[in-house]
Amino acid sequence: MPGLPLSWRGNEGEVMWSLTNISSAIHDWLNQTFNPTWVMVIEMVIAGIAVIGLFAVLGLVLVLMERRVAAWMQIRLGPNRVGPFGLMQSLADTLKLLVKEGMTPDGADKFLFNLAPFIAMMVAMLLMAPIAFAKGFQLWDMNIGVLYVTAISSIMVISILMAGWASNNKYSLMGAMRSGAQIVSYELSAGLSILTIVVLTGSLNITDIINAQADGWWIFKGHIPVIISFVIFIIAVTAETNRAPFDLAEAESELTAGFHTEYSGMKFALFFLAEYINVFIVCAIGATLFLGGWMPFHIGNWEAFNHVMDYIPSSVWFFGKTFFLIFVIMWFRWTFPRLRIDQLLTLEWKYLLPISMFNLLLVTALAILGWHF
Amino acid sequence: MFEEIGTTTEGDLIINVGPQHPATHGVLHLVITLNGETIKKVEPHLGYIHRSIEKMCESLTYRQFIYVTSRMDYLSAHINNHACALTVEKGMQIEVPERAQVIRVIMDELTRIASHELWWGAMAMDIGAFTPFFHAFREREKINEIMEETCGARLTMNYYVPGGLMAELHPDFQKKVKEFIVLFKRKIDEYDELVTGNIIFINRMKGVGILSKEDAISYGCSGPAARGSGVNCDIRKLYPYAVYDKVQFDEILETGCDSLARYMIRIREMKQSIRIIEQLIDNIPEGDFQAKTKAVLKLPKGEFYTRVETARGELGVYIMSEGATTPYRIKFRSPGFSNLSALDHMARGSKLGDLVAMMGTLDLVIPDIDR
Amino acid sequence: MFIVKYIKEVFGGLKSLLVGMRRTGYYFTHHKEIITEQYPDNRDTLVMADRFKGEVILLHDENNEHACTGCTACELACPNATIKIVTKFDITPEGKKKKAIDKFVYHLELCTMCNLCIVACPTDAIKMAQTFEHSVFNRADLTKILNKPDSKIREGIE
Numbered sequence: 014m015p016g017l018p019l020s021w022r023g024n025e026g027e028v029m030w031s032l033t034n035i036s037s038a039i040h041d042w043l044n045q046t047f048n049p050t051w052v053m054v055i056e057m058v059i060a061g062i063a064v065i066g067l068f069a070v071l072g073l074v075l076v077l078m079e080r081r082v083a084a085w086m087q088i089r090l091g092p093n094r095v096g097p098f099g100l101m102q103s104l105a106d107t108l109k110l111l112v113k114e115g116m117t118p119d120g121a122d123k124f125l126f127n128l129a130p131f132i133a134m135m136v137a138m139l140l141m142a143p144i145a146f147a148k149g150f151q152l153w154d155m156n157i158g159v160l161y162v163t164a165i166s167s168i169m170v171i172s173i174l175m176a177g178w179a180s181n182n183k184y185s186l187m188g189a190m191r192s193g194a195q196i197v198s199y200e201l202s203a204g205l206s207i208l209t210i211v212v213l214t215g216s217l218n219i220t221d222i223i224n225a226q227a228d229g230w231w232i233f234k235g236h237i238p239v240i241i242s243f244v245i246f247i248i249a250v251t252a253e254t255n256r257a258p259f260d261l262a263e264a265e266s267e268l269t270a271g272f273h274t275e276y277s278g279m280k281f282a283l284f285f286l287a288e289y290i291n292v293f294i295v296c297a298i299g300a301t302l303f304l305g306g307w308m309p310f311h312i313g314n315w316e317a318f319n320h321v322m323d324y325i326p327s328s329v330w331f332f333g334k335t336f337f338l339i340f341v342i343m344w345f346r347w348t349f350p351r352l353r354i355d356q357l358l359t360l361e362w363k364y365l366l367p368i369s370m371f372n373l374l375l376v377t378a379l380a381i382l383g384w385h386f
Numbered sequence: 387m388f389e390e391i392g393t394t395t396e397g398d399l400i401i402n403v404g405p406q407h408p409a410t411h412g413v414l415h416l417v418i419t420l421n422g423e424t425i426k427k428v429e430p431h432l433g434y435i436h437r438s439i440e441k442m443c444e445s446l447t448y449r450q451f452i453y454v455t456s457r458m459d460y461l462s463a464h465i466n467n468h469a470c471a472l473t474v475e476k477g478m479q480i481e482v483p484e485r486a487q488v489i490r491v492i493m494d495e496l497t498r499i500a501s502h503e504l505w506w507g508a509m510a511m512d513i514g515a516f517t518p519f520f521h522a523f524r525e526r527e528k529i530n531e532i533m534e535e536t537c538g539a540r541l542t543m544n545y546y547v548p549g550g551l552m553a554e555l556h557p558d559f560q561k562k563v564k565e566f567i568v569l570f571k572r573k574i575d576e577y578d579e580l581v582t583g584n585i586i587f588i589n590r591m592k593g594v595g596i597l598s599k600e601d602a603i604s605y606g607c608s609g610p611a612a613r614g615s616g617v618n619c620d621i622r623k624l625y626p627y628a629v630y631d632k633v634q635f636d637e638i639l640e641t642g643c644d645s646l647a648r649y650m651i652r653i654r655e656m657k658q659s660i661r662i663i664e665q666l667i668d669n670i671p672e673g674d675f676q677a678k679t680k681a682v683l684k685l686p687k688g689e690f691y692t693r694v695e696t697a698r699g700e701l702g703v704y705i706m707s708e709g710a711t712t713p714y715r716i717k718f719r720s721p722g723f724s725n726l727s728a729l730d731h732m733a734r735g736s737k738l739g740d741l742v743a744m745m746g747t748l749d750l751v752i753p754d755i756d757r
Numbered sequence: 758m759f760i761v762k763y764i765k766e767v768f769g770g771l772k773s774l775l776v777g778m779r780r781t782g783y784y785f786t787h788h789k790e791i792i793t794e795q796y797p798d799n800r801d802t803l804v805m806a807d808r809f810k811g812e813v814i815l816l817h818d819e820n821n822e823h824a825c826t827g828c829t830a831c832e833l834a835c836p837n838a839t840i841k842i843v844t845k846f847d848i849t850p851e852g853k854k855k856k857a858i859d860k861f862v863y864h865l866e867l868c869t870m871c872n873l874c875i876v877a878c879p880t881d882a883i884k885m886a887q888t889f890e891h892s893v894f895n896r897a898d899l900t901k902i903l904n905k906p907d908s909k910i911r912e913g914i915e
């Protein structure tokens with residue numbers, strides 16, 4: 014159905030339970046019951062609710078995961094009081110944040126101050142659209158998927174700047190300014206490393222990129238240049254999501270809490286959630302571009318092995334890879350000290366950018382000469 | 387146009403770091419004049435934790451006043467107490483038994499290690515690495531346990547009395563200390579893996595917070611802060627007290643004058659402290675742990691001054707006595723105060739993020755600065 | 758050469774980062790290194806060091822007798838007036854008056870656990886207890902009378 018923003022493309026070959034079957038079943042049932050316009054509206058509502066639900070679950074899971082990872086690296090136990098193994102801890106935290114008073118400082122620009130967290134949230138939601146969670150399970154399979162992601166993710170900086178400016182607090186302002194410089198710079202190398210995959214695939218469409226990896230993930234197929242661009246991508250997105258060692262916008266030992274110093278209660282929670290959702294999304298994109306998205310792991314012509322791998326649902330593959338990358342980013346956070354602002358920019362402009370530009374050339378040569386597998 | 391660094395002009399960004407701020411580890415208040423991210427001036431404001439310890443000491447007897455000094459530089463509590471006990475012993479001309487002196491040195495060095503451990507963790511935390519803090523506390527906890535067993539407390543021990551020690555060592559003391567030495571030697575390499583060798587860390591510290599040798603002397607800096615600039619000011623070497631003249635150890639000097647030099651000094655000092663303890667732990671002489679003293683201590687009329695090397699630098703204790711049971715006037719020369727005064731000089735022209743690193747390498751303990 | 762130096766720098770830096778990550782990764786996977794003590798849960802097994810200075814107590818034996826003569830040495834030794842000894846005069850069977858304590862008042866909220874009183878006591882009547890959970894809702898609860906009701910001084914203690 015052209016023009017339909019939601020693509021629920023079923024897949025006949027899938028034997029096992031899969032998200033695709035569920036979504037196509039819903040789609041078929043709706044089409045039989047309502048006329049196409051209503052189907053579209055209802056599907057949009059369903060997708061919206063699903064995204065919000067996913068957000069909530071992701072937020073809870075990621076916060077808990079972060080605390081556990083941190084604790085184990087710091088030879089501590091981590092949250093273990095609320096619920097079995099502390100699994101309910103983040104629910105309790107959410108409840109606390111919900112009932113907290115959401116204060117707006119007197120001198121603040123009230124409108125912008127209250128708007129900023131929602132923009133942060135909206136950006137995170139928009140980024141969800143082109144991500145393929147499983148085989149054929151995608152909100153919007155647009156032909157410029159990769160470009161869309163890079164474009165939308167740069168809006169994030171607006172919400173941070175807005176929050177920093179509107180708070181009428183010097184710490185917040187400095188945090189926001191730092192984050193502005195940071196995100197603008199690191200977008201370049203993130204974009205360039207994404208481009209290497211685009212060059213190899215010859216398409217901006219996420220589905221095409223994933224399909225191109227059916228015979229092997231790009232990180233294996235693309236030799237060293239793709240590995241380099243993968244490393245650069247991970248570094249750049251860590252910086253883009255303002256996470257340690259690039260958390261200068263928050264830098265609690267310098268700026269108390271940076272741009273969200275003045276936020277409390279649910280408004281703070283939205284920023285907090287948006288950070289984690291952003292981490293999830295950039296890791297999902299990394300997994301899609303470099304690690305084959307929902308593609309199972311195949312080795313050459315080991316038929317039996319490949320067959321076993323195929324039995325693992327594609328959504329498990331996708332989430333597995335994504336959470337692996339999230340773990341790596343958390344690992345960074347709990348190991349490294351923070352960079353200084355000028356070092357941060359030096360790293361980008363003197364190291365990452367030249368390397369990734371050179372790397373892009375290399376990959377282009379690789380693609381033209383067909384030296385990849 | 388050349389802007390003069392160090393003057394506040396209209397339109398400058400002035401921010402307050404502290405009195406409640408994660409970077410200051412206490413209630414220190416810094417008024418920082420900024421030009422963008424660059425520091426033009428740092429003005430420390432003190433007084434938030436002033437308890438007038440000096441005045442309090444004037445109304446306490448010579449036995450009583452020692453315990454208060456644990457509350458100054460609480461991380462070198464033993465060493466503070468040592469300084470006070472030494473001053474009283476000097477005034478009364480009490481001969482401290484050899485055994486007590488050796489135990490005092492062991493305790494002092496353990497305290498120094500514990501203090502440097504905490505500093506290391508806090509330092510890493512200042513520049514944004516959280517994990518080292520917990521790792522440092524793991525080893526520090528072992529020292530605290532040793533202290534707790536012998537002295538009965540973990541932070542404010544009050545184990546030294548004029549004339550010796552308050553109590554005999556715990557029977558397990560030697561065994562526990564030896565275990566600690568083995569553990570510590572293994573763990574100190576992990577510190578290097580985690581922080582010292584880290585490229586981000588080195589870049590944050592190198593060439594930052596330059597304090598030249600002349601400046602270090604003129605600001606009256608002492609301890610690791612001054613030794614990082616090549617000033618040999620280790621009181622343990624220059625004016626040995628207790629049994630420091632009988633043990634082998636090196637005075638650590640670095641000539642880098644920057645934050646990294648001050649950092650390396652402390653890391654290497656911990657190893658020297660271990661060396662001192664290793665020499666003494668098996669050679670604690672038998673004998674009394676306390677000299678016979680009169681029930682009521684009275685210092686003769688006059689002025690008495692001693693200095694010791696705490697984990698932060700030179701602590702001087704000055705007592706003026708009128709021959710009564712309480713001091714007439716008491717004054718502490720605390721290392722933190724002088725070291726803090728160099729902060730403005732060091733910080734000018736560097737970035738805000740570096741200020742935190744510099745404060746970390748000065749190892750400021752606020753109650754020591756602000757008594 | 759410039760390029761070689763540049764590449765060396767990049768790889769040297771990356772290596773130092775990986776070394777750090779290996780360390781944290783080690784602790785992430787080795788849970789037996791965890792040192793957290795789950796405090797309220799391990800109350801039963803928690804042993805405090807036998808010299809731990811928790812609070813001052815007056816020792817009583819099974820006959821409800823203590824060794825305090827009421828000499829106020831501890832009161833004088835205390836730097837912050839934590840101890841207040843209230844004395845009274847007992848009449849001995851021989852008809853002589855004898856000083857004894859009426860109340861041994863101890864202000865836990867003022868005590869700094871400096872141990873000076875313990876050292877000062879000539880009869881070792883007081884010692885440090887190893888308790889440490891001292892929180893109360895009412896500040897007045899921290900002011901304690903250490904001698905038990907109807908307790909007497911032990912025979913032969915002067």
Ligand code: SF4
Nearest residue numbers: 835868869871872874
């Ligand atoms: S321990 Fe110290 S402060 Fe406490 S009652 Fe005894 S002498 Fe006083």
Ligand code: SF4
Nearest residue numbers: 825826828829831878
């Ligand atoms: S406790 Fe000891 S020092 Fe205090 S009054 Fe009694 S006997 Fe004297």
